[in-house]
Amino acid sequence: EVQLVQSGAEVKKPGESLKISCKASGYRFTSYWIAWVRQMPGKGLEWMGIIYPGDSDTRYSPSFQGQVTISADKSISTAYLQWSSLKASDTAMYYCARHPGLPDYWGQGTLVTV
Amino acid sequence: DIQMTQSPSSLSASVGDRVTITCRASQGIRNDLAWYQQKPGKAPKRLIYAASSLQSGVPSRFSGSGSGTEFTLTISSLQPEDFATYYCLHHNSYPRTFGGGTKVEIK
Numbered sequence: 001e002v003q004l005v006q007s008g009a010e011v012k013k014p015g016e017s018l019k020i021s022c023k024a025s026g027y028r029f030t031s032y033w034i035a036w037v038r039q040m041p042g043k044g045l046e047w048m049g050i051i052y053p054g055d056s057d058t059r060y061s062p063s064f065q066g067q068v069t070i071s072a073d074k075s076i077s078t079a080y081l082q083w084s085s086l087k088a089s090d091t092a093m094y095y096c097a098r099h100p101g102l103p104d105y106w107g108q109g110t111l112v113t114v
Numbered sequence: 115d116i117q118m119t120q121s122p123s124s125l126s127a128s129v130g131d132r133v134t135i136t137c138r139a140s141q142g143i144r145n146d147l148a149w150y151q152q153k154p155g156k157a158p159k160r161l162i163y164a165a166s167s168l169q170s171g172v173p174s175r176f177s178g179s180g181s182g183t184e185f186t187l188t189i190s191s192l193q194p195e196d197f198a199t200y201y202c203l204h205h206n207s208y209p210r211t212f213g214g215g216t217k218v219e220i221k
Contacts, residue, residue: 044201045152097157101205102148
């Protein structure tokens with residue numbers, strides 16, 4: 001069974017750094033892209049970017065390029081989304097999803113409050 | 115980037131109604147469009163991909179159509195569990211982009 005389990009909710013201050021995680025199981029982690037999707041409070045879904053864990057190739061939406069970093073550790077089947085300096089506007093729910101061209105299986109979401 | 119415009123942004127309907135949601139792409143995307151359902155506090159769930167292919171396990175009352183720039187999601191007979199927000203997503207090029215969403219509420 002494909003599962004994506006995300007790390008728990010975070011409360012941070014502006015200017016702090018943060019790295020949230022998404023642990024995959026039930027499939028070959030290195031063979032599928034993983035996406036990150038943002039949902040700000042009461043708003044719609046925003047596609048942030050993707051990573052291919054097999055070679056760490058990444059593609060970002062221009063809206064998020066330079067604002068976040070997507071990475072992966074294939075040894076532990078885990079993808080990451082990180083910020084070097086959080087802003088209040090980063091407050092949102094963040095979802096990871098397996099992404100064979102488009103999202104299919106989703107994590108439960110990580111709420112980040114800044 | 116390709117922009118996806120959904121309409122309406124919200125609608126009220128009754129159980130048993132036929133509901134249609136439209137998504138328009140800012141340029142042609144062939145049939146590279148998916149539809150997702152999201153309930154409050156939950157992750158999205160894929161209903162349709164490639165414009166009209168029904169995801170395994172999704173009830174047949176859901177259907178998708180369209181190609182190029184105009185797409186529709188139809189719920190043939192709305193059920194209580196269908197009250198949710200629906201999003202389109204193009205999967206034609208990068209970056210992928212979602213539509214703004216359509217909230218389906220109980221009349």
